[in-house]
Amino acid sequence: MDDLRDKYIQLISDAGDEAALEALRVQAVGKKGEISLKMRELGKMTAEERQVMGPKLNALKDEINSALAARKASLADAALEERLKGEWLDVTLPARPRRAGMIHPISQVREEISAIFAEMGFAVAEGPQIDNDWYNFDALNIPGHHPARAEMDTFYMHRDEGDDRPPHVLRTHTSPVQIRSMEKQGAPIRIIAPGRVYRADYDQTHTPMFHQIEGLAIDRDISMANLKWCLEEFAAAFFEVDEVEVRFRASHFPFTEPSAEIDFRCSWVGGQLRLGEGDDWLEAGGCGMVHPKVLQNSGVDPEEWQGFAFGLGIDRLAMLKYGIPDLRAFFDSDLRWLRHYGFSALEQPTLHGGLSR
Numbered sequence: 187m188d189d190l191r192d193k194y195i196q197l198i199s200d201a202g203d204e205a206a207l208e209a210l211r212v213q214a215v216g217k218k219g220e221i222s223l224k225m226r227e228l229g230k231m232t233a234e235e236r237q238v239m240g241p242k243l244n245a246l247k248d249e250i251n252s253a254l255a256a257r258k259a260s261l262a263d264a265a266l267e268e269r270l271k272g273e274w275l276d277v278t279l280p281a282r283p284r285r286a287g288m289i290h291p292i293s294q295v296r297e298e299i300s301a302i303f304a305e306m307g308f309a310v311a312e313g314p315q316i317d318n319d320w321y322n323f324d325a326l327n328i329p330g331h332h333p334a335r336a337e338m339d340t341f342y343m344h345r346d347e348g349d350d351r352p353p354h355v356l357r358t359h360t361s362p363v364q365i366r367s368m369e370k371q372g373a374p375i376r377i378i379a380p381g382r383v384y385r386a387d388y389d390q391t392h393t394p395m396f397h398q399i400e401g402l403a404i405d406r407d408i409s410m411a412n413l414k415w416c417l418e419e420f421a422a423a424f425f426e427v428d429e430v431e432v433r434f435r436a437s438h439f440p441f442t443e444p445s446a447e448i449d450f451r452c453s454w455v456g457g458q459l460r461l462g463e464g465d466d467w468l469e470a471g472g473c474g475m476v477h478p479k480v481l482q483n484s485g486v487d488p489e490e491w492q493g494f495a496f497g498l499g500i501d502r503l504a505m506l507k508y509g510i511p512d513l514r515a516f517f518d519s520d521l522r523w524l525r526h527y528g529f530s531a532l533e534q535p536t537l538h539g540g541l542s543r
């Protein structure tokens with residue numbers, strides 16, 4: 187029995203892989219294994235012999251089984267060790283510059299704008315790009331016959347004949363997120379909603395898909411003065427100057443009353459834009475006090491709550507800040523263009539860290 191033991195312990199410790207171990211297991215303790223056959227012989231022994239040999243054989247079988255298990259574990263450890271050596275990678279090495287991805291200027295500007303409004307206590311909200319005409323129009327006080335619907339050059343989704351569910355559209359602005367956010371959260375609320383919007387329009391300053399950022403602040407005593415302050419703070423922070431004057435030009439939107447176009451004071455010196463000085467005005471978007479009907483349509487009581495909304499064009503702000511001449515280039519996916527105008531993926535814009543370093 188000792189010979190058997192020594193033989194198998196030696197063989198097991200010499201086994202070089204799992205297959206060899208398995209063969210040894212079968213050879214020793216498998217159904218027709220050497221030790222198993224010995225156990226079968228117990229039946230032919232006398233009771234006294236059996237009493238001595240039985241426990242010994244059982245102990246031997248246990249010992250072989252644990253030696254097999256231990257060797258199996260150490261083989262697995264060695265295999266893992268080997269693999270880890272082969273797959274070793276120094277993650278602290280810098281990426282190869284030519285291969286490092288770049289952040290698209292629109293993503294960059296979107297992050298910059300979000301960082302500025304986040305600092306003022308606005309949370310980021312989102313809504314679907316395919317929305318139904320209730321959210322895109324009716325809830326915003328733009329009824330079916332309203333000229334604003336025609337003006338927006340809306341893309342309508344295909345509908346099967348006889349399908350009389352409300353039509354879906356590619357949202358023409360980010361304003362439907364106002365409704366969805368108030369429905370979900372009620373008042374008070376302070377959100378911005380950046381995202382893609384769609385209108386059937388294409389020339390040097392229009393693409394069928396572009397980007398807006400919506401702002402909404404509803405509370406008990408919010409006024410046009412708060413709106414103007416927010417926009418002035420925003421413009422100064424975004425263009426990284428001390429101060430920018432904001433001008434409100436009377437306008438009309440069905441979902442705000444009163445409504446205004448937003449202009450930033452600027453000058454153009456030798457084709458170069460300067461914010462906060464000069465006699466020119468830069469159109470940045472639309473704004474106003476949220477119409478009571480819009481509050482009502484979102485389940486917010488207009489007797490108790492009031493506030494402002496604004497919509498800014500992200501693409502235009504990106505072109506102006508970073509001197510990008512043609513809007514259409516934004517969406518050409520030209521890698522040379524992106525390498526020139528793109529931003530490092532490792533530098534997140536923050537107000538304290540500098541927006542556009």
Ligand code: PHE
Pocket residue numbers: 358359360361439442471472473474495496497498
């Ligand atoms: N949704 C308007 C547009 O796309 C902009 C806007 C938003 C105006 C919020 C007022 C308030 O033109």
